[in-house]
Amino acid sequence: MYGAYSAVRSGTAEWQGASGIADVDSGRPTTPQMEHRIGSITKTFTAVGVLQQVRKGHIELDAPIGRYLPELVPGERGRTITVRMLLNHTSGIGDHAGAIFATADSIEGNRFHQFDPRELARLGLKAEPLGKPGQAHHYSNTNFVLAGLLLQKVTGKSPEAYITEHVIRKAGLRHTYFPRSAYLTGPHSKMYEAAYGGFNPPRDFSVYNLSWAGTAGSLVSTMADLNRFYRALLGGELLAPAQLRQMKTTVPTEDRTLRYGLGLFRLQLPCGEFWGHNGLVLGAETWSMSSADGRRQMSLGFNLTRHQKLDGNGHPETGPIDVAMGAHIGQALCGKSDSRLPGLTDPNPPHSPLVAPQERPLPAPRR
Template sequence: MYGAYSAVRDGSEEWQGAAGVADIDTGRPTTPQMEHRIGSVTKTFTATAVLQEVGKGHIDLDAPVGHYLPDLVTGERGRAITVRMLLNHTSGIGDYGRAIFATADSIEGNRFHEFAPEELARLGAAAPPLGRPGEAHHYSNTNYILAGLLLRKVTGQPPETYITEHVIRKAGLRHTYFPRSPYLAGPHAKMYEAAYGGFTPPRDFSVYNMSWGGTAGALVSTMPDLNRFHRALLSGKLLAPAELRQMKTTVPVPGTHARYGLGLLQTTSACGEFWGHDGLVLGAMTWSLSSPDGRRQLSLGFNLARYQKLDANNQPIPNGIDAAMEAHLAQAICGTKASTGRNTERSLARPRPQPQPQPHNWPISPRTTDVY
């Protein structure tokens, strides 16, 4: 692992740490408060904004999406898919990723390309459905691009502006923002993508136009800011009790022991229940988890993605980096000393997804020539 940075809170106590390098050429070290592309953790911010409008009576969670966005989710699908289904990924709408990352070359080719959210939404709507509306959880970035467009329709503001004013600032975050260009504004690590050996050596993607992620995955933050955000969210600072209950109403995530609410992942560890989200974009991975009361929290970011080798079935082979990450997560979440052995680490790993997100989160599939 090139570099990592983490922030942990337990009540009023806080720890921040960093290891490794932010730039492999210069040897510049990482620091605990580096800016970082947080990928799909953005979805929790977007869902919070939508639920604020639900609380104001401007959005109905169980209303058809076609009622709000008739030109983007049309016909029977528009009548069957509800706002709730967008937020918990049960809409069955396909992901636009395969269309915009059709070849390995398109990863580099899209570095400075500007995607309009309407274009992404239409590409996702045209993609093969992942399931029937309401049938099961099928992760798709298209859902959260549509959620951003819904915010724009209802509020009359760009969704990034609304989220900044009503979620980011309300939570007191000072280092969280939607980037206005392919460049990050503050101190940050370079973000290296290995693509399971497809990029040798790994390529730096810290400069990238994140319009392809938008309200599904474009935010930049720091690990301390992510802890502040989840504490504000779970303590009721950002949502009224009724909307927070809706956010924490979950559906199963197939293939894992985790459950997914409205932009919020629920996991169970050896020391209880945790809420949060993970994120993965080119060269950057994030975990952010919090106890239900916001007392105990962990956020972790690192700057080398898809570093594993692949097995004969093109699945990542766990290695020492994964074991070290598990040990850090176990100690941070449960207060488990690393010297207590593997049993606690394994009990933490079993009920929740592994630190590397499931394939439906990946911009690049395990087959390094496929991109989505």
């Protein structure tokens, strides 16, 4: 692992630390305050924005999405898929990422491409459905692109502007933002993608236009900001009690240790129940988890992704890096360095909370 940074909280005690390097060429070290692409943790922020509008009566959770976005989701789908199904990934809508990153060349080719969210929504809706509406949990980034377009429809603002004003600022976050270009503006690490050995050496993707992820995965934050965000959310600072209860109403996933609410997952560990999300984009992976009372928290970011080796069947193998990360998380959340905690070391289990389920294996890059 090139570099990692983490923020941990236990009651009123806080710790921040970093290890390794932020730039393999210069040897520049990582620091605990580095800004980092947090990927799908963005989904929690987007869900909070939608639920704030539910509180105001502008959105109904169990209303069909076709009521709000008839031009994008017409016909039977528009009548049967509800807002709630988007937020808990039971809509069955396919993932637009599969179309965008269908070839090896597209990974590099989309580095500076600006995607329109409506284009993304249409690609996801055109993709092979993952299931029937309401039938089961099937993770798809397109659900949260549509959630962002829903926010825009009812507020009259871009979803990024609304979330910045009513979620990020309301939570008191000072280093969390939607980037306006492919470049990050604050102190940050370079972000390296190994593609399970397909990029050798790993390639730097710290400069990348995340418009393909939008309100599903483009936010930048720090580990301390993430702890503050989930503490504010679970403490009732961002949502009224009724909407927070809805957010924490979960459905089962393929991973028995994980249940998914509305842009929020619940992870059951031997030492208790934790809430949060994870994220994975090219070169940057993040985990953020918090006890329900906000007294025990852990956020961890690292700058080398898909670092594992593949076995004979093409599946990632657990290695020393995974074990070390499991030990860190076990120490942070449960007070003991137990890398055998469920879900903490398997690099690619179905819907593991610690390996972003939205990310399909990358197509083999050309060397």
